[in-house]
Amino acid sequence: MKKQRNTVFGLAVSLIAICSCSGFYLPGLAPVSFCEKSTDECQTIIQLFVNRLDSVESVLPYEYDVFDFCTDEKEKRPSENLGQVLFGERIETSPYKLSFKKDESCVKVCTKSYAVNNKDDKKKLDFIKSGMQLNYQHHWIVDNMPVTWCYDVEDSQKYCNPGFPIGCLVTPDGRAKDACVINAEFNKKNTFYVFNHVDITITYHSGENEGWTGARLVAATLEPKSYKNDKDKPTCDGPPMEVPGDLTSNLDLTYTYSIKFEQNNAIKWASRWDYILVSMPHTNIQWFSIMNSLVIVLFLSGMVAMIMLRTLHKDIARYNQVDQDMVKISPARNTSMSYEDAQEESGWKQVHGDVFRPPRKGMLLSVFLGQGAQIFIMTFITLFLACLGFLSPANRGALMTCAVVLWVLLGTPAGYVSARFYKTFGGEKWKTNVLLTALLCPGIVFADFFLMNLILWVEGSSAAVPFGTLVAILALWFGISVPLTFMGAYFGFKKPVMEQPVRTNQIPRQIPEQSFFTKPLPGIIMGGILPFGCIFIQLFFILNSIWSHQMYYMFGFLFLVFIILLITCSEATILLCYFHLCAEDYHWWWRSFLTSGFTAAYLFVYAVHYFFSKLQIVGAASTILYFGYTLIMVLIFFLFTGTIGFFACFWFVNKIYSVVKVD
Structure with missing residues (x-):
């Protein structure tokens, strides 16, 4: 285990060195x-x-x-x-x-x-x-x-x-x-x-x-x-x-x-560009703080992983031992009590007949998952290209252009993921599902962006996007992204329903009284703390770049923090999901999405704190614009982190219920 952690840490440091060095120079830019x-x-x-x-x-x-x-x-x-x-x-x-x-x-x-x-x-x-x-x-x-x-x-x-x-x-x-x-x-x-x-x-x-x-x-x-x-x-x-x-x-x-x-x-x-980038305020503090944050997050991630592996290993070994004893020992012996005692210790096996029961509002959850998968792939590719130096500050506007083009071209994964899960949830309104996947979240973002653009038009700001560009964005959305979403949904609905490792009972099991910490809201609120802890330092410099007009160039660190965010969202969600299943609460579908997705709520709180403590913005128009654009960032981050947590928890639940023999 120690050797594996050292290997991961060594790869992380290598990634920092490669990406940070190459982030200053745009490959292919010809000197004059x-x-x-x-x-x-x-x-x-x-x-x-x-x-x-x-x-x-x-x-x-x-x-x-x-x-x-x-x-x-x-x-x-x-x-x-x-x-x-x-x-x-x-x-x-x-x-x-x-x-x-x-x-x-x-x-x-x-x-x-x-x-x-x-x-x-x-x-x-x-x-x-x-x-x-x-x-x-x-x-x-x-x-x-x-x-x-x-x-x-x-x-x-x-x-x-x-x-x-x-x-x-x-x-x-x-x-x-x-x-x-x-x-x-x-x-x-x-x-x-x-x-x-x-x-x-x-x-x-x-x-x-x-x-x-x-x-x-x-x-x-x-x-x-x-x-x-x-x-x-x-x-x-x-x-x-x-x-x-x-x-x-x-x-x-x-x-x-x-x-x-x-x-x-x-x-x-x-x-x-070095003389500009090196002189940025608190650059040395940023490097030290980010490194410190990464070490802490890696340590916590290792602890969570170790606890999960040891606990699950003991549970699986105990249940398998109970099953073997029940076969060997005569039924006259009171072996049922030992089996019940083992079940009372960890009750996640008792809900095997309900754990794959389709969730409420499955349509909305599948739509969120489709959009989240689209944003995740877009973010990964964009940051990877930026890490290689293709989206450096020398190439003005390249970062946003790359993100928008990738989002448009990734409509197929969104439609496919949404359709696959909606079909697994037993949904039949496939047309509604495809339309919501293609229009709901992008429509909210575009409506917010359009309202902010109206304010910019009224104020005569250069940030107001021209009408022709808005038409071009709509053309990209409806002309490319929407058809690709339909194509992905076609292949998703064509696939058979995902097989579950256990059968679902016809009658839902009654959920026992839950303690305070296993109730939905406290668990969701706690779940976003650890992921937010690994990004808040980078978040400060990203907000500085956006609102204080400072150059952002440390894409190597940003890409590494992105990877750490994936790990922490996944592990925090899996850990809380395991505790809820042990408490015989099988409603994990939405909870797994909201647990890591709640990191976006901390992002919004931090943005409010940043507005009042770091910025000197005056005027109603500027305030509305700040919070309007912040809401777009929060929504995108909510879909992104929620999807990460859901897929991690989906893999975990399928894994444990397929490994353990269930009668």
């Missing part, structure tokens, strides 16, 4: 070479793209053009994949024109003028002020790599943020908010300071001694600054650009930039 003179092998112009602006204080992202910034006269939008559209990314070209190895200083981009008596100008300026008040962040892209703002934090560490703020605010009571704390000159009360200048530094790796032409970009950083420039001849020095809280005179905002190039051959192109 730059040189001072454009040739067939390299290019001179470095295109700077701008993405949506977002904030940790608001769920609503906005397109770059919504703010009154400088725009590109020949604006072009690169093609966006489905994942980028669903996440609200809106990438477009910028007016910042960069040429390789051409250092420039204080280059004017444009000037925006605001008249105090013009309502449109006042509205545009108020929107920029609102963005500064909520700490909205720019997101720029160079060579498919984020332009980062690197600054020193506590303990002399450097943090590289893949975004930089529009500006900052000093409140009427003189309190400097957000980025205003970095400059002592930002001290005037009730004043906004716009970051209208950026110092850009682009680091490249020269290919002179590498066997390839030109140079490859390995880092792009900037430092935002605020200068009150003359609109005709900007100098990029002097006092900061102040925007009064109450505008009383005309205002001119001149945007400028400076750029310099640095050579650094120590940084390889394949590892150019």
Whole structure:
């Protein structure tokens, strides 16, 4: 047993090493070479793209053009994949024109003028002020790599943020908010300071001694600054650009930039994301905490498995011994009492005639199982591909695109699993079963998503999915997923009913009075604690990635936690199922699904805690959006974990009642 645990632990550590190392680099992504003179092998112009602006204080992202910034006269939008559209990314070209190895200083981009008596100008300026008040962040892209703002934090560490703020605010009571704390000159009360200048530094790796032409970009950083420039001849020095809280005179905002190039051959192109990922906050704590959590979960899993194996082994040996004694010893001997005594010790054998009695609401349970199987396979394949590096941060939107496409193509397993169990439960309304499998849970998710999208449309957010994309999603659902679900259901109903190891009695057995811990609700509530314990650390960083706009890249650990989650859900459900059968409660079908599925309830509670303790979200729209999207995650996680527990318990019950001889 010890040797087996060591082997499993060694495989786990190997998986971490392989997946974590390969997670930084996207296989097949071709590097782009730059040189001072454009040739067939390299290019001179470095295109700077701008993405949506977002904030940790608001769920609503906005397109770059919504703010009154400088725009590109020949604006072009690169093609966006489905994942980028669903996440609200809106990438477009910028007016910042960069040429390789051409250092420039204080280059004017444009000037925006605001008249105090013009309502449109006042509205545009108020929107920029609102963005500064909520700490909205720019997101720029160079060579498919984020332009980062690197600054020193506590303990002399450097943090590289893949975004930089529009500006900052000093409140009427003189309190400097957000980025205003970095400059002592930002001290005037009730004043906004716009970051209208950026110092850009682009680091490249020269290919002179590498066997390839030109140079490859390995880092792009900037430092935002605020200068009150003359609109005709900007100098990029002097006092900061102040925007009064109450505008009383005309205002001119001149945007400028400076750029310099640095050579650094120590940084390889394949590892150019490392300086961003390594500087993520609490990265070292994350590694230690996850490892600690995995060791604890592995230990608990081993304990549960050992208890189950030893207990079941004793039960099976005792029952087999009783059966042999009853054959050898004369009926005149009072052997029936020893048999009854053995049965009273563990009553799971006494319910053999009822344990496979079809459950109530078998239609709904079979539908949940079909959808859960579809989500499980989709999650496994997606995480495996992400672990190999195909869905790294360099490939924007690939993770969501992969998940959606896989879900659409996995309608066949959903229909097959649902039909097989519904037929086993004795159901006859096969049409209703297939339609519910194809439409019920996806319909709930789509209805929630559509309502959230309406709010985004009303708010004018870039995260609002265009009508054409919604039609495309519906086409994928009804044109591909639904027919595949029908095809899977056809093969599922065509198969014979699953054979059970024991016959079911015609008259249901009366269930004795249960203790508090063997009643359904306490058992279900306790069943979700252990699975949640193995995911809550990863859950914190996943929520940070979604709502705090931090990059998530540790797919190796996530895949390992996924495997551990499967083990803990299975073992916790099997353990509680065994206790309930010993208490002669044979209603295990729904209980096995809900026991591990209740982990989703802990997920929701943790999301509520995260909202009030970690986030600074303000506004009714942002709050509704947060909980609306959280409910989608909770539903998907409920189906996922519930299906894992059910299949584990289904295998366990079939196994014990087929091994033990039952008269």
